[in-house]
Amino acid sequence: MADELILYTNPQSRGRIARWMLEEVGATYRVEVLDYASTMKGDTYLAINPMGKVPAIVHGGKVVTECAAICAYLAEAFPDAGLAPLPQERADYYRWLFYAAGPVEQATTNNFAKFESGEQSRMFGYGNYDLVVDVLDGLLSSRAYVTGDRFTAADVYLGSQIGWTTLFGMLPKRDSFLAYLERVQSREAYKRAWALDDADAEAQKAAEPA
Structure with a gap:
Protein backbone atom coordinates (compact mmCIF):
# COMPACT_ATOMS: atom_id res chain seq x y z
CA MET A 1 0.00 0.00 0.00
CA ALA A 2 1.23 3.47 -0.89
CA ASP A 3 0.60 4.87 2.59
CA GLU A 4 1.84 1.81 4.53
CA LEU A 5 3.78 2.55 7.70
CA ILE A 6 6.53 0.12 8.69
CA LEU A 7 8.67 0.17 11.84
CA TYR A 8 12.08 -1.49 11.65
CA THR A 9 13.27 -2.15 15.15
CA ASN A 10 14.81 -4.39 17.75
CA PRO A 11 13.17 -4.56 21.19
CA GLN A 12 16.55 -4.12 22.87
CA SER A 13 17.30 -0.79 21.24
CA ARG A 14 16.24 2.82 20.83
CA GLY A 15 13.52 1.37 18.64
CA ARG A 16 11.40 1.50 21.78
CA ILE A 17 11.25 5.26 21.35
CA ALA A 18 9.72 4.96 17.89
CA ARG A 19 7.27 2.29 19.04
CA TRP A 20 6.09 4.52 21.89
CA MET A 21 5.58 7.40 19.49
CA LEU A 22 3.62 5.20 17.09
CA GLU A 23 1.35 4.12 19.91
CA GLU A 24 0.87 7.74 20.97
CA VAL A 25 -0.32 8.82 17.52
CA GLY A 26 -2.55 5.77 17.10
CA ALA A 27 -1.14 4.87 13.71
CA THR A 28 -1.67 1.53 12.01
CA TYR A 29 1.77 0.10 11.39
CA ARG A 30 3.63 -3.10 10.61
CA VAL A 31 6.71 -4.16 12.56
CA GLU A 32 9.85 -5.74 11.17
CA VAL A 33 12.00 -6.99 14.04
CA LEU A 34 15.67 -7.18 13.07
CA ASP A 35 18.57 -8.81 14.85
CA TYR A 36 21.95 -7.23 15.30
CA ALA A 37 24.01 -10.05 13.84
CA SER A 38 22.32 -10.57 10.48
CA THR A 39 19.22 -8.75 9.23
CA MET A 40 20.24 -5.35 10.61
CA LYS A 41 23.43 -5.52 8.54
CA GLY A 42 21.90 -7.23 5.51
CA ASP A 43 21.62 -5.59 2.12
CA THR A 44 17.83 -5.30 2.34
CA TYR A 45 17.93 -3.16 5.46
CA LEU A 46 21.08 -1.26 4.50
CA ALA A 47 19.14 -0.03 1.48
CA ILE A 48 16.75 1.58 3.99
CA ASN A 49 19.32 2.78 6.52
CA PRO A 50 22.95 2.60 5.39
CA MET A 51 24.01 3.06 9.03
CA GLY A 52 22.70 -0.43 9.75
CA LYS A 53 20.99 0.78 12.91
CA VAL A 54 17.44 0.88 14.21
CA PRO A 55 14.91 2.32 14.43
CA ALA A 56 13.76 3.42 11.03
CA ILE A 57 10.29 3.95 9.70
CA VAL A 58 9.06 3.84 6.13
CA HIS A 59 5.87 5.77 5.52
CA GLY A 60 4.39 6.06 2.07
CA GLY A 61 7.70 4.92 0.63
CA LYS A 62 9.73 7.59 2.45
CA VAL A 63 12.37 6.68 5.03
CA VAL A 64 12.83 8.46 8.35
CA THR A 65 15.69 7.55 10.70
CA GLU A 66 16.97 9.12 13.95
CA CYS A 67 14.61 8.93 16.90
CA ALA A 68 14.07 12.64 17.39
CA ALA A 69 13.26 13.02 13.69
CA ILE A 70 10.86 10.08 13.83
CA CYS A 71 9.02 11.62 16.78
CA ALA A 72 8.75 15.02 15.10
CA TYR A 73 7.72 13.48 11.78
CA LEU A 74 4.97 11.33 13.25
CA ALA A 75 3.58 14.23 15.26
CA GLU A 76 3.14 16.17 12.02
CA ALA A 77 1.99 13.20 9.93
CA PHE A 78 -0.78 12.40 12.43
CA PRO A 79 -1.94 15.83 13.63
CA ASP A 80 -5.16 14.52 15.20
CA ALA A 81 -3.05 13.04 18.01
CA GLY A 82 -2.26 16.58 19.16
CA LEU A 83 1.44 15.93 19.77
CA ALA A 84 2.88 18.54 17.42
CA PRO A 85 3.62 21.93 18.97
CA LEU A 86 1.11 24.73 19.03
CA TYR A 190 3.89 4.06 26.86
CA LYS A 191 2.57 0.98 28.67
CA ARG A 192 1.26 -0.53 25.42
CA ALA A 193 4.49 0.10 23.58
CA TRP A 194 6.59 -1.33 26.39
CA ALA A 195 4.45 -4.48 26.56
CA LEU A 196 4.68 -4.99 22.80
CA ASP A 197 8.46 -4.62 22.84
CA ASP A 198 8.76 -6.97 25.81
CA ALA A 199 6.72 -9.55 23.92
CA ASP A 200 8.94 -9.19 20.85
CA ALA A 201 12.02 -9.57 23.05
CA GLU A 202 10.65 -12.79 24.50
CA ALA A 203 9.80 -14.13 21.04
CA GLN A 204 13.26 -13.27 19.78
CA LYS A 205 14.88 -14.99 22.75
CA ALA A 206 12.71 -18.09 22.27
CA ALA A 207 13.76 -18.30 18.61
CA GLU A 208 17.46 -18.36 19.44
CA PRO A 209 19.26 -21.69 18.96
CA ALA A 210 19.47 -23.72 22.15
Missing part, protein backbone atom coordinates in the same frame (compact mmCIF):
# COMPACT_ATOMS: atom_id res chain seq x y z
CA PRO A 87 2.46 28.01 17.60
CA GLN A 88 3.31 29.35 21.05
CA GLU A 89 5.07 26.08 21.96
CA ARG A 90 7.37 25.80 18.96
CA ALA A 91 10.38 27.55 20.46
CA ASP A 92 10.51 25.35 23.56
CA TYR A 93 9.53 22.24 21.59
CA TYR A 94 12.37 22.46 19.08
CA ARG A 95 14.90 23.84 21.52
CA TRP A 96 14.58 21.01 24.01
CA LEU A 97 13.91 18.25 21.50
CA PHE A 98 17.26 18.97 19.88
CA TYR A 99 18.93 19.59 23.22
CA ALA A 100 18.00 16.04 24.15
CA ALA A 101 19.14 14.66 20.80
CA GLY A 102 22.41 16.59 20.88
CA PRO A 103 23.96 17.65 24.20
CA VAL A 104 22.14 15.11 26.40
CA GLU A 105 22.88 12.16 24.10
CA GLN A 106 26.50 13.14 23.58
CA ALA A 107 27.30 14.11 27.15
CA THR A 108 25.78 11.01 28.75
CA THR A 109 27.36 8.54 26.34
CA ASN A 110 30.77 10.22 26.46
CA ASN A 111 30.69 10.37 30.25
CA PHE A 112 29.69 6.69 30.43
CA ALA A 113 32.64 5.83 28.16
CA LYS A 114 34.95 7.77 30.55
CA PHE A 115 35.63 10.36 27.88
CA GLU A 116 36.12 13.87 29.22
CA SER A 117 36.38 16.95 27.05
CA GLY A 118 38.66 18.69 29.55
CA GLU A 119 40.45 21.71 28.10
CA GLN A 120 38.86 20.98 24.72
CA SER A 121 35.31 21.54 26.01
CA ARG A 122 34.77 24.50 23.68
CA MET A 123 35.03 22.11 20.73
CA PHE A 124 32.05 20.10 21.95
CA GLY A 125 28.52 21.38 21.58
CA TYR A 126 27.54 20.37 25.10
CA GLY A 127 30.51 21.86 26.98
CA ASN A 128 30.71 19.36 29.83
CA TYR A 129 28.59 16.66 31.41
CA ASP A 130 27.78 18.44 34.70
CA LEU A 131 26.52 21.52 32.85
CA VAL A 132 24.21 19.40 30.68
CA VAL A 133 22.76 17.67 33.74
CA ASP A 134 22.18 20.93 35.57
CA VAL A 135 20.48 22.57 32.58
CA LEU A 136 18.18 19.57 32.17
CA ASP A 137 17.40 19.58 35.87
CA GLY A 138 16.56 23.26 35.69
CA LEU A 139 14.15 22.65 32.84
CA LEU A 140 12.26 19.82 34.51
CA SER A 141 12.19 21.55 37.89
CA SER A 142 10.33 24.45 36.31
CA ARG A 143 7.59 22.72 34.32
CA ALA A 144 5.69 19.46 33.94
CA TYR A 145 6.56 18.86 30.29
CA VAL A 146 8.93 20.21 27.67
CA THR A 147 6.58 22.95 26.48
CA GLY A 148 4.90 23.61 29.82
CA ASP A 149 1.72 21.85 30.95
CA ARG A 150 1.03 19.84 27.79
CA PHE A 151 2.57 16.53 26.69
CA THR A 152 4.02 16.61 23.15
CA ALA A 153 6.21 14.47 20.91
CA ALA A 154 9.24 16.13 22.48
CA ASP A 155 8.34 14.39 25.73
CA VAL A 156 8.36 11.00 24.04
CA TYR A 157 11.96 11.57 23.05
CA LEU A 158 13.16 13.32 26.18
CA GLY A 159 11.27 10.89 28.42
CA SER A 160 12.89 7.98 26.63
CA GLN A 161 16.34 9.54 26.96
CA ILE A 162 15.95 10.16 30.67
CA GLY A 163 14.42 6.74 31.27
CA TRP A 164 17.27 4.97 29.53
CA THR A 165 20.10 7.04 31.01
CA THR A 166 18.84 6.92 34.60
CA LEU A 167 18.26 3.17 34.31
CA PHE A 168 21.88 2.56 33.33
CA GLY A 169 23.38 5.13 35.67
CA MET A 170 24.28 7.57 32.91
CA LEU A 171 22.23 10.34 34.53
CA PRO A 172 21.85 10.89 38.28
CA LYS A 173 18.42 10.17 39.69
CA ARG A 174 17.53 13.72 40.55
CA ASP A 175 14.07 14.42 41.90
CA SER A 176 13.03 16.37 38.81
CA PHE A 177 14.02 13.49 36.52
CA LEU A 178 12.19 10.86 38.54
CA ALA A 179 9.02 12.97 38.83
CA TYR A 180 9.08 13.60 35.08
CA LEU A 181 9.50 9.89 34.36
CA GLU A 182 6.55 9.08 36.60
CA ARG A 183 4.39 11.44 34.57
CA VAL A 184 5.38 10.29 31.10
CA GLN A 185 5.64 6.58 31.86
CA SER A 186 2.13 6.52 33.31
CA ARG A 187 0.68 7.13 29.84
CA GLU A 188 -1.29 4.27 28.32
CA ALA A 189 0.59 4.51 25.03
Whole structure:
Protein backbone atom coordinates (compact mmCIF):
# COMPACT_ATOMS: atom_id res chain seq x y z
CA MET A 1 0.00 0.00 0.00
CA ALA A 2 1.23 3.47 -0.89
CA ASP A 3 0.60 4.87 2.59
CA GLU A 4 1.84 1.81 4.53
CA LEU A 5 3.78 2.55 7.70
CA ILE A 6 6.53 0.12 8.69
CA LEU A 7 8.67 0.17 11.84
CA TYR A 8 12.08 -1.49 11.65
CA THR A 9 13.27 -2.15 15.15
CA ASN A 10 14.81 -4.39 17.75
CA PRO A 11 13.17 -4.56 21.19
CA GLN A 12 16.55 -4.12 22.87
CA SER A 13 17.30 -0.79 21.24
CA ARG A 14 16.24 2.82 20.83
CA GLY A 15 13.52 1.37 18.64
CA ARG A 16 11.40 1.50 21.78
CA ILE A 17 11.25 5.26 21.35
CA ALA A 18 9.72 4.96 17.89
CA ARG A 19 7.27 2.29 19.04
CA TRP A 20 6.09 4.52 21.89
CA MET A 21 5.58 7.40 19.49
CA LEU A 22 3.62 5.20 17.09
CA GLU A 23 1.35 4.12 19.91
CA GLU A 24 0.87 7.74 20.97
CA VAL A 25 -0.32 8.82 17.52
CA GLY A 26 -2.55 5.77 17.10
CA ALA A 27 -1.14 4.87 13.71
CA THR A 28 -1.67 1.53 12.01
CA TYR A 29 1.77 0.10 11.39
CA ARG A 30 3.63 -3.10 10.61
CA VAL A 31 6.71 -4.16 12.56
CA GLU A 32 9.85 -5.74 11.17
CA VAL A 33 12.00 -6.99 14.04
CA LEU A 34 15.67 -7.18 13.07
CA ASP A 35 18.57 -8.81 14.85
CA TYR A 36 21.95 -7.23 15.30
CA ALA A 37 24.01 -10.05 13.84
CA SER A 38 22.32 -10.57 10.48
CA THR A 39 19.22 -8.75 9.23
CA MET A 40 20.24 -5.35 10.61
CA LYS A 41 23.43 -5.52 8.54
CA GLY A 42 21.90 -7.23 5.51
CA ASP A 43 21.62 -5.59 2.12
CA THR A 44 17.83 -5.30 2.34
CA TYR A 45 17.93 -3.16 5.46
CA LEU A 46 21.08 -1.26 4.50
CA ALA A 47 19.14 -0.03 1.48
CA ILE A 48 16.75 1.58 3.99
CA ASN A 49 19.32 2.78 6.52
CA PRO A 50 22.95 2.60 5.39
CA MET A 51 24.01 3.06 9.03
CA GLY A 52 22.70 -0.43 9.75
CA LYS A 53 20.99 0.78 12.91
CA VAL A 54 17.44 0.88 14.21
CA PRO A 55 14.91 2.32 14.43
CA ALA A 56 13.76 3.42 11.03
CA ILE A 57 10.29 3.95 9.70
CA VAL A 58 9.06 3.84 6.13
CA HIS A 59 5.87 5.77 5.52
CA GLY A 60 4.39 6.06 2.07
CA GLY A 61 7.70 4.92 0.63
CA LYS A 62 9.73 7.59 2.45
CA VAL A 63 12.37 6.68 5.03
CA VAL A 64 12.83 8.46 8.35
CA THR A 65 15.69 7.55 10.70
CA GLU A 66 16.97 9.12 13.95
CA CYS A 67 14.61 8.93 16.90
CA ALA A 68 14.07 12.64 17.39
CA ALA A 69 13.26 13.02 13.69
CA ILE A 70 10.86 10.08 13.83
CA CYS A 71 9.02 11.62 16.78
CA ALA A 72 8.75 15.02 15.10
CA TYR A 73 7.72 13.48 11.78
CA LEU A 74 4.97 11.33 13.25
CA ALA A 75 3.58 14.23 15.26
CA GLU A 76 3.14 16.17 12.02
CA ALA A 77 1.99 13.20 9.93
CA PHE A 78 -0.78 12.40 12.43
CA PRO A 79 -1.94 15.83 13.63
CA ASP A 80 -5.16 14.52 15.20
CA ALA A 81 -3.05 13.04 18.01
CA GLY A 82 -2.26 16.58 19.16
CA LEU A 83 1.44 15.93 19.77
CA ALA A 84 2.88 18.54 17.42
CA PRO A 85 3.62 21.93 18.97
CA LEU A 86 1.11 24.73 19.03
CA PRO A 87 2.46 28.01 17.60
CA GLN A 88 3.31 29.35 21.05
CA GLU A 89 5.07 26.08 21.96
CA ARG A 90 7.37 25.80 18.96
CA ALA A 91 10.38 27.55 20.46
CA ASP A 92 10.51 25.35 23.56
CA TYR A 93 9.53 22.24 21.59
CA TYR A 94 12.37 22.46 19.08
CA ARG A 95 14.90 23.84 21.52
CA TRP A 96 14.58 21.01 24.01
CA LEU A 97 13.91 18.25 21.50
CA PHE A 98 17.26 18.97 19.88
CA TYR A 99 18.93 19.59 23.22
CA ALA A 100 18.00 16.04 24.15
CA ALA A 101 19.14 14.66 20.80
CA GLY A 102 22.41 16.59 20.88
CA PRO A 103 23.96 17.65 24.20
CA VAL A 104 22.14 15.11 26.40
CA GLU A 105 22.88 12.16 24.10
CA GLN A 106 26.50 13.14 23.58
CA ALA A 107 27.30 14.11 27.15
CA THR A 108 25.78 11.01 28.75
CA THR A 109 27.36 8.54 26.34
CA ASN A 110 30.77 10.22 26.46
CA ASN A 111 30.69 10.37 30.25
CA PHE A 112 29.69 6.69 30.43
CA ALA A 113 32.64 5.83 28.16
CA LYS A 114 34.95 7.77 30.55
CA PHE A 115 35.63 10.36 27.88
CA GLU A 116 36.12 13.87 29.22
CA SER A 117 36.38 16.95 27.05
CA GLY A 118 38.66 18.69 29.55
CA GLU A 119 40.45 21.71 28.10
CA GLN A 120 38.86 20.98 24.72
CA SER A 121 35.31 21.54 26.01
CA ARG A 122 34.77 24.50 23.68
CA MET A 123 35.03 22.11 20.73
CA PHE A 124 32.05 20.10 21.95
CA GLY A 125 28.52 21.38 21.58
CA TYR A 126 27.54 20.37 25.10
CA GLY A 127 30.51 21.86 26.98
CA ASN A 128 30.71 19.36 29.83
CA TYR A 129 28.59 16.66 31.41
CA ASP A 130 27.78 18.44 34.70
CA LEU A 131 26.52 21.52 32.85
CA VAL A 132 24.21 19.40 30.68
CA VAL A 133 22.76 17.67 33.74
CA ASP A 134 22.18 20.93 35.57
CA VAL A 135 20.48 22.57 32.58
CA LEU A 136 18.18 19.57 32.17
CA ASP A 137 17.40 19.58 35.87
CA GLY A 138 16.56 23.26 35.69
CA LEU A 139 14.15 22.65 32.84
CA LEU A 140 12.26 19.82 34.51
CA SER A 141 12.19 21.55 37.89
CA SER A 142 10.33 24.45 36.31
CA ARG A 143 7.59 22.72 34.32
CA ALA A 144 5.69 19.46 33.94
CA TYR A 145 6.56 18.86 30.29
CA VAL A 146 8.93 20.21 27.67
CA THR A 147 6.58 22.95 26.48
CA GLY A 148 4.90 23.61 29.82
CA ASP A 149 1.72 21.85 30.95
CA ARG A 150 1.03 19.84 27.79
CA PHE A 151 2.57 16.53 26.69
CA THR A 152 4.02 16.61 23.15
CA ALA A 153 6.21 14.47 20.91
CA ALA A 154 9.24 16.13 22.48
CA ASP A 155 8.34 14.39 25.73
CA VAL A 156 8.36 11.00 24.04
CA TYR A 157 11.96 11.57 23.05
CA LEU A 158 13.16 13.32 26.18
CA GLY A 159 11.27 10.89 28.42
CA SER A 160 12.89 7.98 26.63
CA GLN A 161 16.34 9.54 26.96
CA ILE A 162 15.95 10.16 30.67
CA GLY A 163 14.42 6.74 31.27
CA TRP A 164 17.27 4.97 29.53
CA THR A 165 20.10 7.04 31.01
CA THR A 166 18.84 6.92 34.60
CA LEU A 167 18.26 3.17 34.31
CA PHE A 168 21.88 2.56 33.33
CA GLY A 169 23.38 5.13 35.67
CA MET A 170 24.28 7.57 32.91
CA LEU A 171 22.23 10.34 34.53
CA PRO A 172 21.85 10.89 38.28
CA LYS A 173 18.42 10.17 39.69
CA ARG A 174 17.53 13.72 40.55
CA ASP A 175 14.07 14.42 41.90
CA SER A 176 13.03 16.37 38.81
CA PHE A 177 14.02 13.49 36.52
CA LEU A 178 12.19 10.86 38.54
CA ALA A 179 9.02 12.97 38.83
CA TYR A 180 9.08 13.60 35.08
CA LEU A 181 9.50 9.89 34.36
CA GLU A 182 6.55 9.08 36.60
CA ARG A 183 4.39 11.44 34.57
CA VAL A 184 5.38 10.29 31.10
CA GLN A 185 5.64 6.58 31.86
CA SER A 186 2.13 6.52 33.31
CA ARG A 187 0.68 7.13 29.84
CA GLU A 188 -1.29 4.27 28.32
CA ALA A 189 0.59 4.51 25.03
CA TYR A 190 3.89 4.06 26.86
CA LYS A 191 2.57 0.98 28.67
CA ARG A 192 1.26 -0.53 25.42
CA ALA A 193 4.49 0.10 23.58
CA TRP A 194 6.59 -1.33 26.39
CA ALA A 195 4.45 -4.48 26.56
CA LEU A 196 4.68 -4.99 22.80
CA ASP A 197 8.46 -4.62 22.84
CA ASP A 198 8.76 -6.97 25.81
CA ALA A 199 6.72 -9.55 23.92
CA ASP A 200 8.94 -9.19 20.85
CA ALA A 201 12.02 -9.57 23.05
CA GLU A 202 10.65 -12.79 24.50
CA ALA A 203 9.80 -14.13 21.04
CA GLN A 204 13.26 -13.27 19.78
CA LYS A 205 14.88 -14.99 22.75
CA ALA A 206 12.71 -18.09 22.27
CA ALA A 207 13.76 -18.30 18.61
CA GLU A 208 17.46 -18.36 19.44
CA PRO A 209 19.26 -21.69 18.96
CA ALA A 210 19.47 -23.72 22.15
